[in-house]
Amino acid sequence: MFKALVLNQQDANTVSTVEQLDDSSLPDGDVVVSVEYSSLNYKDGLAITGKGRIIRQFPMVPGIDYAGKVLTSSDDRYQPGDSVVLTGWGVGENHWGGMAEKASVPADYLVPMPTGLDSRKAMIIGTAGLTAMLCVMALEDAGITPDKGDILVTGASGGVGSVAITLLDQLGYQVVACSGREQNNEWLKSIGADRVIPRDDLLEPAKPLEKQLWTGCIDTVGSKVLAKVLTQIDYDGAVAACGLAGGFDLPTTVMPFILRGVKLLGVDSVMCPFERRTQAWSRVAELLPETFYSNAGNEVALDAVPELAEAITNGQVTGRTLIKL
Structure with a gap:
């Protein structure tokens, strides 16, 4: 039993x-x-x-x-x-x-x-941490390096967001956390965020293009937040999208893609092939x-x-x- x-x-x-x-x-x-x-x-x-x-x-x-x-x-x-x-x-x-x-x-x-982990540590990482590592790897594959500028993490207080912040910090990126919970600001800074912005900043209706603020982003929210972020990504920047906590729609235009060369990278951990999966596990175990x-x-x-x-x-x-x- x-x-x-x-x-x-x-x-x-x-x-x-x-x-x-x-x-x-x-x-x-x-x-x-x-x-x-x-x-x-x-x-x-x-x-x-x-x-x-x-x-x-x-x-x-x-x-x-x-x-x-x-x-x-x-x-x-x-x-x-x-x-x-x-x-x-x-x-x-x-x-x-x-x-x-x-x-x-x-x-x-x-x-x-993975070497260096036990069951408890592996589940502190879990699906959320594996997804976060796959997002970081997607940004790396797109040429987003630490010297290029700030990386935004949306849904920063959640599982994927919190692990992503620590991974990015360990790799030398400047990390900006976006969270709807002000009471978590100091905690987010303690795990690697350089600064925190309120979620409301990303909920206002997006123009087709806005001021370039981020060289990259890991987005767990989708919908209006992702649409807003896309308009603020630097020329030749990238967004790794892995979640839909805010909705599965995407009310945006083609402008960021055709005028700034922004890349929208879909990240899936469910059907991720064994080789990529084990590579991500190895790296996340090494970095955290x-x-x-x-x-x-x-x-x-x-x-x-x-x-x-x-x-x-x-x-x-x-x-x-x-x-x-």
């Missing part, structure tokens, strides 16, 4: 309960993992509260990432006792996820634990300082997750939330 957070639908509403399940409940997979830590991401919040159409088949165990040790494996790449990390691949959406003491998945979904792990993680038990899921969808969760299994 093992404990899991299980989602069901009742009268078109999503209902979450912590249950004891038998091993026979596990889905098919090459590898069974003893989950030590999972984490709460924005997408998990949408799934658990039912605010987003994340899950289409029930019952479902949510949790788009987790870390732990292999219990059994029919794949030669993994042996019992190996430490592994999982992010993406539709886990927690259409395949049972990490908010359970055991998980069963195809071996292709797993990544060996030890102080990050003590400042960025709030640890909770499984029972606390439904209430926190509501909070994260309302923009009321700061940094990373770990779930200790």
Whole structure:
């Protein structure tokens, strides 16, 4: 038997309960993992509260990432006792996820634990941190170097934003954080932001082109915020877009692209190929300082997750939330 957070639908509403399940409940997979830590991401919040159409088949165990040790494996790449990390691949959406003491998945979904990390540290990083690293790598690939100017990070108080700030700071970039929560300003500076601007600055209607303020941006918000940012990017600058906390629309014009050569880079961590994924894990493990792990993680038990899921969808969760299994 093992404990899991299980989602069901009742009268078109999503209902979450912590249950004891038998091993026979596990889905098919090459590898069974003893989950030590999972984490709460924005997408998990949408799934658990039912605010987003994340899950289409029930019952479902949510949790788009987790870390732990292999219990059994029919794949030669993994042996019992190996430490592994999982992010993406539709886990927690259409395949049972990490908010359970055991998980069963195809071996292709797993990544060996990066050198220097354990399960707790890996989930402080989690999907959010992996996405942040992929965004940084996208900016690097676009030629955005630290000497070129300020990098803006929107949704800075969230999981992706907070990790991105620290990564950029470690690489020598000047980082400007954009947050709607003034009470987090000093915390954002403590993890690497050089200065903080209020979210309201980016909510005013955008002109086709505005004053050039940023050489690059990591955007987790989308919609009006991303549209505004695009008009303020320097000539030949770039935006790595990875989120839609503000909406999935993009009310913009072609002007930044055809007059300033601005590049809009889509970043996806869900289906990211193994080679790129392991490269990102290796780099994020190397770059994050030890102080990050003590400042960025709030640890909770499984029972606390439904209430926190509501909070994260309302923009009321700061940094990373770990779930200790």
